[in-house]
Amino acid sequence: MVRNWLITGGCGFIGRNLILNLIRSDEFYIRIIDNLSQGTRQDLAQVCKFNEPDASDLNCLGDLNCLLAGRVDLIVRDILDAELAIQASANIDVIVHLAANTGVFPSVEDPRSDCMTNVIGTLNYLEAARQQGVKRFVFASSSAPVGECQPPIHEALAPHPFSPYGASKLAGEGYCSAYFRTFGIETVALRFGNVYGPLSDHKESVVAKFIKQINDGKDLEIYGDGTQSRDFIYIDDLINAIRLAANASDCGGEIFQIATNRETAVSELASELLIMSNNVNIKQDIKITNSDSRPGDVKCSYADISKAKRMLNWRPKVSLDEGLEKTVEWFGK
Numbered sequence: 094m095v096r097n098w099l100i101t102g103g104c105g106f107i108g109r110n111l112i113l114n115l116i117r118s119d120e121f122y123i124r125i126i127d128n129l130s131q132g133t134r135q136d137l138a139q140v141c142k143f144n145e146p147d148a149s150d151l152n153c154l155g156d157l158n159c160l161l162a163g164r165v166d167l168i169v170r171d172i173l174d175a176e177l178a179i180q181a182s183a184n185i186d187v188i189v190h191l192a193a194n195t196g197v198f199p200s201v202e203d204p205r206s207d208c209m210t211n212v213i214g215t216l217n218y219l220e221a222a223r224q225q226g227v228k229r230f231v232f233a234s235s236s237a238p239v240g241e242c243q244p245p246i247h248e249a250l251a252p253h254p255f256s257p258y259g260a261s262k263l264a265g266e267g268y269c270s271a272y273f274r275t276f277g278i279e280t281v282a283l284r285f286g287n288v289y290g291p292l293s294d295h296k297e298s299v300v301a302k303f304i305k306q307i308n309d310g311k312d313l314e315i316y317g318d319g320t321q322s323r324d325f326i327y328i329d330d331l332i333n334a335i336r337l338a339a340n341a342s343d344c345g346g347e348i349f350q351i352a353t354n355r356e357t358a359v360s361e362l363a364s365e366l367l368i369m370s371n372n373v374n375i376k377q378d379i380k381i382t383n384s385d386s387r388p389g390d391v392k393c394s395y396a397d398i399s400k401a402k403r404m405l406n407w408r409p410k411v412s413l414d415e416g417l418e419k420t421v422e423w424f425g426k
């Protein structure tokens with residue numbers, strides 16, 4: 094069982110859910126790298142107590158005595174800092190690489206910055222894994238590398254990214270493959286579906302955005318006609334996949350679609366969330382509006398997840414209705 098975890102982007106939505114899951118279930122040492130461009134110290138404090146090593150402590154990261162069970166260290170630095178990546182990877186069993194530019198739209202606005210963070214940032218941590226002998230590297234990819242194709246998407250399809258974000262995640266998958274095949278680092282690239290759930294209040298992904306709009310009594314804005322579809326996966330199912338990917342044998346160099354194999358239109362999602370909203374007064378006034386579709390967004394997407402079922406022994410357990418109810422409830426707290 095993996096014990097010493099390095100989580101880049103650990104202050105974000107998926108990172109904090111992973112940390113919450115790890116510290117609840119077992120005794121782990123966790124080291125986080127995050128530049129706080131999205132997540133904050135306050136966000137992290139919602140899920141755990143943590144230490145922030147100062148500059149002199151950073152020189153001691155290779156010291157086995159600092160790997161205390163139950164301890165969480167936050168290092169506020171950018172993943173573009175290659176030297177820090179090597180320092181921070183000392184005595185680590187698994188790197189879960191989550192820090193990234195996370196959206197299609199920002200990548201369309203600024204493709205170069207998306208490339209630097211998602212490609213060079215990923216290379217920095219793969220290289221750190223190589224230099225420090227870290228055995229396992231779990232990479233947060235997305236369905237975006239595949240691009241526009243007839244769904245369901247699966248791992249054997251030739252990728253044709255639609256957006257710069259898809260291209261940068263594809264490059265990350267490429268480096269993962271190369272670092273396994275050339276250097277033996279057991280890389281596992283997980284292509285997350287559209288993830289939703291608690292601790293996503295800073296996100297602009299569609300579930301979080303709609304719930305915030307409903308709670309604020311605002312109309313729900315859909316880009317395009319709403320027939321575009323996504324495969325929505327509840328955060329607990331995703332965290333389970335990350336933990337399996339960190340521990341499973343014989344999955345080095347592999348890519349897995351991690352989703353639900355269910356397609357939901359964005360207009361259907363909006364109607365369902367409106368119905369779920371408890372506040373009838375607000376609900377009656379809220380309309381669903383349509384604006385122009387955005388460049389870089391694929392039309393329809395859902396995934397075939399049979400490879401993850403077969404090789405990781407993973408399957409999603411939370412239905413969309415159940416997951417949305419839990420998420421709406423969390424946002425209402």
Ligand SMILES: NC(=O)c1ccc[n+]([C@@H]2O[C@H](COP(=O)([O-])OP(=O)(O)OC[C@H]3O[C@@H](n4cnc5c(N)ncnc54)[C@H](O)[C@@H]3O)[C@@H](O)[C@H]2O)c1
Pocket residue numbers: 101102103104105106107108126127128129130131132133170171172173190191192193194195196210214233234235236284285286287288289298
């Ligand atoms: N949430 C989803 O639906 C989804 C879907 C597919 C893939 N992913 C991938 O999963 C990963 C995590 O996504 P998330 O939803 O938790 O995003 P998030 O924005 O909530 O978390 C990302 C964290 O990374 C940090 N970060 C960003 N750039 C950094 C940098 N240059 N150096 C150090 N830290 C940096 C941010 O401060 C933030 O705390 C990303 O790689 C994303 O592309 C997410």
